[in-house]
Amino acid sequence: MWAIALKMLTGDRAKYFALVFGIAFATLLMSQQVSIFIGLMTRTASQVLDVREADVWVMDPRVRYVDEVEALPDEALGRVRSVAGVEWAVPFYKGLAILRTPGGLLNQVSLVGVDDETMIGAPRTWLAGDLAVLREPDAIAFDAQGAAFIWPDVEAVDTIGREAEINDNRVIVRGVVDASAPFITFPIAYMRYSQATAITPPTRNKMSFVLVRAGEGQSPRELAQRIEAETGLQALTRIDFAWRSVTYYLTRTGIPVNFGITIALAVIVGAAITAQTFYLFVVENLKQFGALKAIGATNGQIALMVLLQAAVVGAIGYGLGIGVCALFFQISDDVPALEGFVLRWQVLWGTAAVVGVIIMIASLGSLLKVFRVDPAIVFRG
């Protein structure tokens, strides 16, 4: 009976392709939108996740996410260093600055100041130059996308030696780094902490964060709790702080709602296309099923036929949809707006589950119709 089921399914090419296309479209829409949503949310924490050396981030208690900085007094660094279990603690500057190029163009950049001594906080992958160039006078390094954005006339790696100004202070591009794309798509500029605090407008405090490494055998979470208890500052593990930033954007912006609506629409449209097409496919074949029942096919055999047909179109449609989604992210890997967006395995399985449910509902609805078919239908003209 399975051979007959498959021949019935593929016999009408137009209906068969409509079914496969419907499922592939739904799969693509869901997996692509969910992947972009996850990628976008991950970007909100990318500047935290990129600093792999630090186990704990220490900040003002009022800070809610990574882009909202309330500077700490310099003495906070000493207090953190004095907490038991801290292997090292370094200052970290994060703020916004205006970069003026010789042509007079202004660009807002995300300015990152890394520890002068250890360079902790700087990216580890350099496309041009290396970590040591940040020690040179007036040195600045940009992320590749940022460099290309500010100087679109040349390749990012060819911006070495370009000059610009930040608050009337000369900076010279000495390096180009590979950094994760941030949520706010300003170019990221890296320089030494002392230099960053020197060229930015004077304020009472300037130290944005203290980055902490836990001593050997120390639990980062326990250390963070100890730092909070002993200093009165807010201390979060790297992962907790990353999640804090993600959660902030999830709860305080319209992004999840907008993406949620798009994903829900994808599911509804996909389910409607798939369920309706499959249902119509079965309904249009009712007379054939009726004929099979008349000549001796049981309801069980017919049910297996319908479920097999549903499973086959579901598997092929899902495979095509996921394949196109993967291809999309592969091809768009070089597009700055989509950099770092990938099809995660969780999305792969999650979409499979949703498609499975859609197919199951469609086939169960159709089965009820098939079960009710009176074999005598075949005698009615």
Added chain:
Amino acid sequence: MNVAVQASNIDMEFGANGVRSQVLFGVDLQIEMGKLTMLVGPSGCGKTTLLSILSGTLTPTRGDVDVMGGRITSMKDRQNVEFRRERIGFIFQQYNLLPALTAAENAGAPLVTAGMKLKDAAERARVVLETLGMGPHVNKLPRQLSGGQQQRVAIARAIVHEPALVVCDEPTAALDADTGRQVMALLKDASADPNRAVLVVTHDNRIYHYADRIIAMEDGRIVGDSANNTLPEGIHVH
């Protein structure tokens, strides 16, 4: 006399919610083996309903039907299906072939429902199709066949599993006169088997002469029965 079908006091009503319409009224009937029996009458007289009941695809409101000694009106659904699968062959007015299957695969379908692999069933059906003059067309799809050829495939499907009863609903209605005669000749041959009965519902008076017996119906009742190929006395069917 070897009885293939014995129907007793068959009533059939359709409808629901208090609005019911009776289409068969106390029908009593016997069909014998080795004969081609025709059930004739005007449209709407209940022929097809009676055929559906006799073949076990419809349950009567009242009455009993025995086919080859088995009381199909008392069988459970599963038993009924298995009985139909093994003992009854069907030929429909609109052929009802599966469009995606070849002629041989269509003809072998009853064997597949009984558990045989499609390939093996088609191989066995090929032999039957060849005896019906369909040798060159066994691998064609229904849409590549003429109406007469499709009806031959339907005949092959009806007899491939060697059933004891073959029921045919207006088998020549969609065919031209010549093709209709060829199809009836094949059914006549099939009925020659002493272990098989062929029951044909028709109002095509061009094919009456193929009958061994003609039963006439009108308004849900049997109104005439002749033991030859002529209409019962006083019966006129238009």
